[in-house]
Amino acid sequence: MKNSTRHFPKLILAxxxxxxxxxxxxxAAEELMHVDADGKNQVASLRKGTALNNENLNPAPLQxxxxxxxxxxRAYPMQPPPIPHKITGYQIDLKANKCMSCHARTRVEESQAPMISVTHFMDRDGNFLADVSARRYFCTQCHVPQVERDPLIENTFKDVHHLIVQPNEHEE
Structure with a gap:
């Protein structure tokens, strides 16, 4: 009986x-909900009323x-570099990859564009290939163009450099 009374305060706190x-x-759940025009409760999101199951197969081009x-x-090591130029109209599909017209190893001298990383020529087992690996062929899976926009929500992201504590230079 003594053991059960000893744990009673912990149980009450739990x-x-x-x-x-x-x-x-x-x-928190109530804060995430809002009522739409039809009077139905909806989850608040950055999609602004677009249904989650609405798959727009023809999204508007980036402005x-x-x-x-x-x-x-780059905000962290190994971050894929963002695309610093327009790519509207670039064909990147099973038939062609417009990015390779400048970034392929054989085209960088002429284009003066940076060559794609050697990691793009490796298979999943680390073996080097003669051509770009199929898993790295679709550039926009990792690399994205940039647009001038105000943030939709407050961004509190901190660069990894600012997270690392720097030793005081005056300490000996």
Whole structure:
């Protein structure tokens, strides 16, 4: 009997914590909901009323694509470089890859574009291939063009460089 009474305060605290968490979760769920024009509860999102199951197979082209041809800073190691130029109208499919007309190994001298990384010539087992690996062929899976836009939500992202604690230069 003595052991069960010893754990009683911990049990009470656990129950209070679970109840409090339930209230917080319910409040958060309520905040994410809004009522649409038809009076139905909908989950709030950046899609602004577009149904989640609406698959637009012909999205509108990007507006105000940057075309500066300047390299962007990368926020973390191994981040794929963003595309610094317009790619509207580029054919990137099973038949052709317009990116390779400048970024292929055999075209960089003429185009003065950076060559694609040697990792794009490796298969999943680390073997080097004569041509671009099929899993790296569709450039826009990782590399994206940039546009001039105000952020939809506050961005609190911190570059990895700012997360690493720098030693004080004056300490000995």
């Amino acid at each position: 129950i209070i914590g679970i109840v409090a968490l339930s209230f917080v979760s319910a409040y 105000d694509e940057q075309n500066k041809d300047l390299r962007f800073n």
